[in-house]
Amino acid sequence: MKNKTIATWLTFWTGPLGLHRFYLYGLTDMLGWLLPIPTALGFYGLERVQQFGQDDTLSWMLIPLLGFTMAGCALNAIVYGLTSVEKWNAKFNPKSEALHPAGRTHWGTIIGIAVALLLGTTVLMSSLVFSFQRYFEYQIEAARLISQ
Known part of the structure; x- marks a missing residue:
């Protein structure tokens, strides 16, 4: 029974490691195996910032992958939490009755939704701000080089 x-x-x-996909769909789920790739690339971008500083172009292109993956997983957590009992049990517990307790929403689910909304939004906005800031700084520097 999938709770x-x-x-x-x-x-x-x-979520960024794909473990929720393995819980819900089993070890043969391809997306579960692919989710760690953008996560690892984002962490590699963070490591490059520590080594080379913020002017490293590759790092500011890789770091948002981590943020967008985390924000996407937070959105997915919200969707899972807001799924009705009937739909949840029909999709993930098909051999059980429609109102089986495994698909019910508890306070733990509601708190999980609230935390995912709060932190997922923060991560998404931070990733967007970082991406746009670095992109426009790069464009200004390129324009300065062209004008000289």
Whole structure:
């Protein structure tokens, strides 16, 4: 039985590693195996910033991958948490009755939705701000070089 509260929290905390996909769909889920790639690239971008500073072009292109992956997983956690009991059990617990307790929304699910909304939005906005700032600084520097 796939529990909606567990799926919500797994998606939020371990979503960028794909562990929620393995919980819900099994080890043969391709997206679960692909999710760690943008996460690892984003962490590589963070490491490049520490090594080469903020002027490294590759790092400011890689770091948003981590942020967007985390924000996408937070959105997915919200969607899982807001799914109705009937739809949840029909999709993830098809052999059970429609109102089985595994698909019910508890306080843990609601808290998970609220945390995912709060932190997911923060990560998304931070990633957008960082991306746009670095992009426009790069464009200004390129224009300065052309004008000289």
